[in-house]
Every structure is written in C-alpha cells, then in structure tokens.
Amino acid sequence: MAKVLIPTPLRQFADQHDHVDLSGATVGEVLTALTAMFPDLRKQLFNDEGKMRSFVNVYLNDEDIRYLKKDATAVASGDTLSIVPSIAGGGTGVAPPSNSSAGVAAPPVSLSKEEILRYSRHLIMPEVGMEGQLKLKQAKVLMVGAGGLGAPLGLYLAAAGVGRVGIVDFDVVDFTNLQRQVIHGTKDVGRKKLDSAAETMQDINPYVQVDKFDTALSSENALEIIKDYDMVVDGTDNFPTRYLINDACVLLKKPNVYGSIFRFEGQATIFAYPGGPCYRCLYPEPPPPGLVPSCAEGGVLGILPGIIGLVQATDAVKLILGVGEPLIGRLMLYDALAMRFRELKLRRNPECPACGDHPTIIKLIDYQQFCGVPQQQEAAPVSKTQAGFESDTEIDVTALKARLDRGDKFQFVDVREPHEYQIASIPGAKLIPLGDLPKRLNELDPGVEVIAHCKVGGRSAKACDILRAGGFKKVKNVLGGINAWSDKVDPTVPKY
Amino acid sequence: MIKINDDAWKTMVAHAEAKFPNECCGAMIGRIDDGAKHVTRAEPLENTYTGAQGARYELRPEDLLEADKKARAAGLDLIGIFHSHPDCDAYFSKTDLENSCPWYSFVVLSVKGGKFDHANSFLPNADQTAAEKEELIWPKS
Numbered sequence: 001m002a003k004v005l006i007p008t009p010l011r012q013f014a015d016q017h018d019h020v021d022l023s024g025a026t027v028g029e030v031l032t033a034l035t036a037m038f039p040d041l042r043k044q045l046f047n048d049e050g051k052m053r054s055f056v057n058v059y060l061n062d063e064d065i066r067y068l069k070k071d072a073t074a075v076a077s078g079d080t081l082s083i084v085p086s087i088a089g090g091g092t093g094v095a096p097p098s099n100s101s102a103g104v105a106a107p108p109v110s111l112s113k114e115e116i117l118r119y120s121r122h123l124i125m126p127e128v129g130m131e132g133q134l135k136l137k138q139a140k141v142l143m144v145g146a147g148g149l150g151a152p153l154g155l156y157l158a159a160a161g162v163g164r165v166g167i168v169d170f171d172v173v174d175f176t177n178l179q180r181q182v183i184h185g186t187k188d189v190g191r192k193k194l195d196s197a198a199e200t201m202q203d204i205n206p207y208v209q210v211d212k213f214d215t216a217l218s219s220e221n222a223l224e225i226i227k228d229y230d231m232v233v234d235g236t237d238n239f240p241t242r243y244l245i246n247d248a249c250v251l252l253k254k255p256n257v258y259g260s261i262f263r264f265e266g267q268a269t270i271f272a273y274p275g276g277p278c279y280r281c282l283y284p285e286p287p288p289p290g291l292v293p294s295c296a297e298g299g300v301l302g303i304l305p306g307i308i309g310l311v312q313a314t315d316a317v318k319l320i321l322g323v324g325e326p327l328i329g330r331l332m333l334y335d336a337l338a339m340r341f342r343e344l345k346l347r348r349n350p351e352c353p354a355c356g357d358h359p360t361i362i363k364l365i366d367y368q369q370f371c372g373v374p375q376q377q378e379a380a381p382v383s384k385t386q387a388g389f390e391s392d393t394e395i396d397v398t399a400l401k402a403r404l405d406r407g408d409k410f411q412f413v414d415v416r417e418p419h420e421y422q423i424a425s426i427p428g429a430k431l432i433p434l435g436d437l438p439k440r441l442n443e444l445d446p447g448v449e450v451i452a453h454c455k456v457g458g459r460s461a462k463a464c465d466i467l468r469a470g471g472f473k474k475v476k477n478v479l480g481g482i483n484a485w486s487d488k489v490d491p492t493v494p495k496y
Numbered sequence: 497m498i499k500i501n502d503d504a505w506k507t508m509v510a511h512a513e514a515k516f517p518n519e520c521c522g523a524m525i526g527r528i529d530d531g532a533k534h535v536t537r538a539e540p541l542e543n544t545y546t547g548a549q550g551a552r553y554e555l556r557p558e559d560l561l562e563a564d565k566k567a568r569a570a571g572l573d574l575i576g577i578f579h580s581h582p583d584c585d586a587y588f589s590k591t592d593l594e595n596s597c598p599w600y601s602f603v604v605l606s607v608k609g610g611k612f613d614h615a616n617s618f619l620p621n622a623d624q625t626a627a628e629k630e631e632l633i634w635p636k637s
Contacts, residue, residue, distance in 0.1 A: 007564060008528070008573035009599035018568070044599070044622060053622065055597040057557045064557065084561045085599060088545065089592030090519055090552035091581030110585060131590045 002030050004081045013040040027058060028071030030081060045083070057084045111137070115207060119161055132321045133161060137207075139320040142166040142229035144217055144245055146197040148295070148305030149235030149259050149312065151183035156313040157233075158201035158208045162320070165201065166211040166229055169193045176496065180302035217241055219364035222248040231255040231319060233312050237294055239286040240367035246271055246279035247361055250354045257316045259308040262293075264301050264336040266308035269327045269346065270315060272355065276328040280361075281349040286371040297458060304336055384479060387488070393464065395451060395476045397484045403451075404428060410449040415463040416482075420455065424494045426485055434459045434466075441470045453478035453485075455496070497532050498576065498601045498617050499633040500524070504538040509612045511540040512580035512605045518549035523563040524576035524603065533575050533601060539563050552591070553579050576601035576617070583608055588618040588627040596620035601630055 001021045006014045014020065020037065024030035035042040045056050052058075058065045059082040065073045075081070111119070111133060122128040128136075139162050143150050146169040157165050171193050173184045181193075188196035198210040213225055217236075226232055226248050234245050234256055242258075249256040249272035256271040258279065271278045311332060318324045331344040353360045389396035395403075403410070414421060414429035421431050432440050434454070444450060450467055452460040452475070460477050467475045478484070486493040500508070504524065511520045521543050526535040541563065545554040555577070564574045577600050581587075586606035588596075596602060598620050606613040617632035 005564075005568075007599060008567075008575060047623075055595070055624070059557070059561060062558070062561075082561055082564075084557040084564070085597035086555070086557050086595070087521075087560070087577055087597055087600075088552070088554035088595035089579055089589065089602075090545075091584040091587075091589050091592070091604070110587075 001077055002075045002079045002081055004030065004034055005083070007083055007085075010041060010044055010083070013044060014038045024075055026069075026071060027060060027065050027073045027075055027081065030075055031058070031071075055085045055087065057086050058082070059084055110134070115161070118205070118207075122161070127323050128321060132323075135320050135322075136161045136317070137163040140164040140166070140229045141316055141320075142168065142226055142232045143235055144168045144232060144241065145235035145237070146181075146183065146193040147171070147177065147235060147237065148180045148261060148300065149233075149309040150193075150197065151181045152306050152309035153233050153235060153313050153316075154183050154197050154201050155204060156310060157316065158205045158210075160313075160317055161205065162208065162317075164209045164211065164229075166213060166225070167194055167197055168213040168215065168217050168225060169197070170214055170216050176296075180300065180305050182306070217244060219244060219367065222364060223252060226252055226254060229254065231257060231316060233257040233316055234259065235309065235312075239292075239371045240373055242279060243286065243370060244364065244367045247354050247364055250278050250359075251362075251364070255319060257312045257319070259305075259312045261300055261304050261308050262295065263298055264304065266304055266311075266334045266336075267331060268308050268311040268315070268334075269331045270319070273326075273328045275348065277346040277348040278352060278355040280354045281352045282331065282346055284349075284352075289372045297455070301336055304334075307334060307336070389479070390476075392474075393476060394479050396479050397488050400451065400453075400478055400485075401489045410451050411444050413444070413450055413452045413463070414454070414482075415452055415460050416454050420496070423496050424482055424486070426453065426482060426493070429453065434463055437463055437466050438470070441467070441472075444472070446470070446472045449474035449476070451476045451478060454481045456481040456483050497631040497633065498535065498603070499533065500535040500538075500603075500635070501526075502635045504535045505634045507538040507540065508578050508603070508605060511538075512578075512607050513610060513612060515543070515549075515580065515582075516607050516610045517582045519543055519545075519551065519553040519580050519582060521553040521555055521577065521579040523560065523567075523574055524578055524601070525563070525567045525570075525572050526575055527572060528575060535576065536572065538578065539566075550582060551584075554595075574600070576603055578603040578605060580605045580607050586614055586616040588616075588620070592618075593620055593627055594624050596624055596627065598622040602627070603632065 001023050003019055003021055005019045006017055011018060022030050022033045024033050045053060047053055060073055061080055119133045122133050123130060141157055141162050143153055143165060146167050173188045173191055173193055173196055175189055177184060183200045184196045194212045194214055198212055201208055201210055215221060222244055231254050232245055232249055236242055245256055253274055255273045258271050259268045315326045318326050329346050331346050333342045348355060350357045387398040390399040412429045414431045415434040417433050450472055452463045454460040457480050464475045464477045483495050486495045511522060522538055522540040524535040525537040541555055541559045543549050543553045544556045545552040567574045581604055586604040602618045603615060605615045615632060617630040618627040619630050620627040
C-alpha cells in the first residue's frame, strides 16, 4: 500500500480525506486507483485527452517522477505519493525573451479610456489583445537613423503604441531626402531629422515617449545608449555603423532588427537574437571601401525603404508581442523590379568572432578603421575647403572655374552616368562614365593634364587612380564634384 | 473571500519590498472555514526562475511540498501562493495564468518604486484560460 497525500484544495473532491492508502505496482496504477475512487479528482489532475495537466507534478517520496520512470515508476509498500503543482508567473516588461516565446516585454500598468479607443483594432485581435497592447506600451525600441528606413519605422512604431522609441541621428533634413523619408515634410528642410521625426511621431501618437540622441552612434556611446532598450532597429546606411550596432547588440544580448536598401533591392533579418546568427556570421568582413555604392551614389527607389522599413517594424512588433515567426536565421530578400520576395537561411557561425562559441570581440573596436574608411572623409583639412585650393592631385571648384575662365589647356572629364549628365552638367566636361573609362583611355591624351569630376568626388577619385595607372602623369580630382560646383560656383546647376 | 491576518501580511509585504526590483514569491498558510480562507502565516520561498527575475518567478515544487508538509504538521493548510509585480499593477498576467494551478488563491502584490502599492487575489481555472478575481481583505494600517 502506498500513501497518497491529498493537497488541501483537492480534498473537496476526495470526500475531505487528507490522504488515502492505495495499492498499485506503479505510479500510474496508483493514480488510476485514486481517480477511480474519486472521479471528481480526475478532472483536476488530467485534461480531456487524459494527459496529466501541465501544472501537476507527482512526487514519489522526495523525487519528481518525471526524473524517474514517470507513470511506470515502481511503487513499494510504505511509499508516499504527493501531488504538487508547478507554479510560476510574472508581471512586468523587463523579462528577457524566454525560450518558448520571443516576447521581450510584458504587461505593465494599464490603458486609459482614450488609449483603449486608439488601439481598438489591436485589442480585438486575440494575438494582441490587452496583454499584447500593454507589452507594446512597455516596450523600448531604439531606432538608429531617422532616414529612409527610420521614416516608416518611426511612423508605425509610434502608431502601434510602442511606449518608448529612442532615435539616434545627427543629420539635417534636405530636399533630396523627401523622395523617401516620409516622416519629414517640405517644411522640415533644414531642421534636425530628430526634431522633425519626433514631432511627426508625437502628432500620430502622443502616448509615445520619444528619446532623442543628437549624435552619431560610436564605440564610445553605443553600449550606454542601447542598454536601456529592448531591441535596436538598424536604419543606417554605412558599414562601420552596422558592425558597431551588431557588436553592441551581441555584447548586450539585444536583438538587432536589420534592414538595408539599394536601388530596387532590399534585405531584412534579425541579428543577434540569442542563439541566432549575427551580422558578422553573414558578413565576417566589410567590403573594400567604395565597392558597394551608397544610396547617395547609386540611388534608391523612394518606395523601397517603405517596404523594408515596415518589414523591420512588423518583426519588431512581433518580437515584442512574442507572436509568429520573426526573421531569426532567415534573410529576406526583396526585389522591387521583379516584385519578388525570397529567403535565405542563415546560421550562427560557431567560429564567429562576435557571437561564436569563443568570441574574440569582447568590447567595441574602431569601426571606421575596421571598414577601411579614411578618416579625412569626415573633415577635409581646412586648406582644401578654401576657395582656390589646388594641389598636384586635387582641385577646388572655384580654382577649376578660374582655370576654365582663363582658357587653360586641360582635358575635363565627367565620370558620372549618362542619366546623371542629363540632370546637371558642367559646361565643357566630356562624359566618360567610370565603368567605361578603362576601355576609353585612348580618347584622352596622356600628355595633357586631366581634371575629373563626378557628383561628390568619390567616383572621380577612382577615375584618377585608373588614369594614373594608365600612364597619365597630371591628373586632378574635383573636390566635392558637381554638387560643390552648384554650391560655390553656379547655383543654377541643380543639385541631386 | 481570502482574508490575510496582520502577521502574514507584514511578512508578504516585507518580502515583496525586499526583493524589489525582482519578483518575490511565497506560500500562504492558514485555514478554510465554510469557504472563507484565513491566512495566518506567510512563508517566503525562493524565486527559482533562472533568467532575469524582474518580471518572472518560479517556485520550486520541492519547496512547495515542504511548505505543505510543514502546514500539515501544524494542523494548517496551504491555501495560496503570493508573488509580486515590481513597478507593475497587481493583475493576473498571461504568464501568471499559463503557469498557474486552479487549487490555490493567487495573491499578486504591486510594488512601485520599492513600496507596496496595492494587491489582488485571483482564482485561475483548470484549463489556465481565465482567472476570476477573488475578494481580498488585508489589514489596512
């Protein structure tokens, strides 16, 4: 005979007995005998499918039968069986994602009448409901960049009711932004993107707290800024910052909801989710500087960041709610021309220096240097920005203007694309797109000086290298390209 | 109805405030007379949740078994579980519900900024799909 102890609340289903003596060779047999004797007890211990309810633990003497042979655990005479519930729970928003659900935040406080009305279409969906809306309210998301991707992210995260959104940005709205950065308007040109974005978001939803970080994210400030947030959404457009965000997120164990865009194509995924891959698993090293053109150089379809940013926003919200299948370990690729979404599997690399089994990146590094970005791009020496500057390799637009006016003898080459030439051009320049230059060197005289320009100076610098390699002795790059020409020489030439 | 006496209540509040900003948990022991629950003793138990405890708690079943045994030995019953919600209202969360057990009263104490704020008691159902609010009486002083 084994003794089965009946917990107090179950005694009402067991004729008020606090224990019963039952026979059976195994735990399963004893429990069957117990529920045969007290049928009402059955419902308390087993569900409709006859499985033991999840909160019920059975102990044989002092041991949980799950770690013995479960139902088949042998019972000897004199043994004591106890029924013990397993109990857990929790209330607020600071819990990290658990293994079973991806929820990063959980419910707090409550919603006001006005908020209930505002979020009505969320509240009536069981996947969100009051619980989910409170998680959103309690969530803290950091947006890095208030540009193309940041615009839709900011608009929708605010509208969805994410309680706190941090924005890191140091840029100012200009006219070329308005084609895609829909969080800013024409009236905002010249304002800080931070102020413009925060104002729009607060207009959409005054219940959102917007934290403004008027700075560039750097190795010095990244950990300090990111640590207060549940996750980061990466809306940046350069490699050093992407690696910086990645490493900081891995170190802080915060998911990084990533997106990138170029021309007609975009990508999105979630990096640095515990157990999932990080940016370095996908790209262990940055591309050589200049190989991958930026949106300023290569252009971007204005609608594209809308789509990619909203994929990021969707997955950020899913992570907060703990619903669905976020893009963890999956790289989503979008091609706007083909109008096709594809997907690549990503795996965490056990050898990854950041998130691998034996990480070597244990603090943030110098990401400009890591990505080979020359420091002088940040700020050119004062002399170079002075009107009339000219050296053996570079020339300022005002010096160029003076030489053109004097009728100096040199070959003036524009290395941009024909469609750019149609937008704006400097009189007298011969169009040879950078990609065609190597095979069209014969159109130029190596004995005569060449001055090359492009839009802002990057491509023409490469053209100068090609020319020098091709035997041209005197080659100069126009600093700041045609945009500087428009600023300093001829404002009627449109900037783009 | 669940009524908590002075001693037990002091223990619960002190434990909840001491564990702030983490969640605390424990057992409530007493008697049930004609359906009315009287808690005369509270026993703080260890929060064994392995992750961040700011918004989670977990009770070790062995600890609960031990608390039940002690209660029995004293001629009392284990009648409820209490836990705290740091900087959060005393509601029965989804996590609470999904890890609950219908046999006990669940008292949730809201602790805001380290100080007890308010409390509620809940009776979850066996399917862990809903919890009914139970009248809770604690010494107001």
